[in-house]
Amino acid sequence: MTHYHPDQFLLNDYVAGSLPGAVALPIAVHLEYCAQCREEGAQLSRLGAELFSELDPVPVGDDAFARLLERLDGKGAVPMTPLAPQRPARTRDGLPRALRSLVPTGVEELDWKRISGALRASRLGFGDPRREVALHHIRAGGKVLAHGHAGSEITVVLQGSFSDQDGRYAQGDFLVRGPGDEHRPVAAADSDCLCLAVLDAPIRLGGLLGRLANPFLRIHPR
Numbered sequence: 250m251t252h253y254h255p256d257q258f259l260l261n262d263y264v265a266g267s268l269p270g271a272v273a274l275p276i277a278v279h280l281e282y283c284a285q286c287r288e289e290g291a292q293l294s295r296l297g298a299e300l301f302s303e304l305d306p307v308p309v310g311d312d313a314f315a316r317l318l319e320r321l322d323g324k325g326a327v328p329m330t331p332l333a334p335q336r337p338a339r340t341r342d343g344l345p346r347a348l349r350s351l352v353p354t355g356v357e358e359l360d361w362k363r364i365s366g367a368l369r370a371s372r373l374g375f376g377d378p379r380r381e382v383a384l385h386h387i388r389a390g391g392k393v394l395a396h397g398h399a400g401s402e403i404t405v406v407l408q409g410s411f412s413d414q415d416g417r418y419a420q421g422d423f424l425v426r427g428p429g430d431e432h433r434p435v436a437a438a439d440s441d442c443l444c445l446a447v448l449d450a451p452i453r454l455g456g457l458l459g460r461l462a463n464p465f466l467r468i469h470p471r
């Protein structure tokens with residue numbers, strides 16, 4: 250059961266299809282775990298359709314359809330999670346379907362970089378020039394260096410759990426950290442923790458040591 254969800258504005262923009270792919274992705278992943286948000290999304294979608302049907306048609310440019318296809322086709326396209334009440338099926342290695350094309354041969358086959366004793370990371374090559382999309386893996390009981398955020402970081406827990414000063418986050422939980430937030434995640438002692446992380450600006454590091462230890466934390470979009 251998930252306890253941390255995207256807020257209604259984010260969910261509404263997701264349903265309307267107006268989010269950048271790298272922001273829609275973690276929401277699609279959360280929806281696979283969260284029946285409550287699928288239901289809320291379905292309601293927003295019905296409401297949107299009703300409002301839309303009351304509008305007068307607006308002419309669109311000749312290239313509108315071509316541009317839409319380009320968006321759906323190109324890199325960075327996110328498979329929409331069906332807003333059906335039943336839980337979507339997982340891929341073979343237990344990952345959400347929305348990550349299937351980014352992790353085609355399994356988590357262990359990815360190119361992992363060791364960031365510290367407890368943390369490793371793998372960039373997923375999502376194709377967004379302004380955001381980095383990555384998997385983070387924290388060893389059971391491992392602590393991540395305290396860090397602050399200059400921009401925002403969206404995290405969805407895929408396996409295991411971690412905690413910080415504000416709470417404990419388990420599978421499916423969706424978190425947004427904004428500018429000025431500082432935290433020090435610690436994985437649960439009994440299992441490794443795997444998260445999807447989307448960063449849109451460099452993380453501010455606590456000290457020189459952190460800077461030396463964490464070249465990864467300068468983000469590398471795409």
Ligand SMILES: [Zn+2]
Nearest residue numbers: 254283285286
């Ligand atoms: Zn939810």
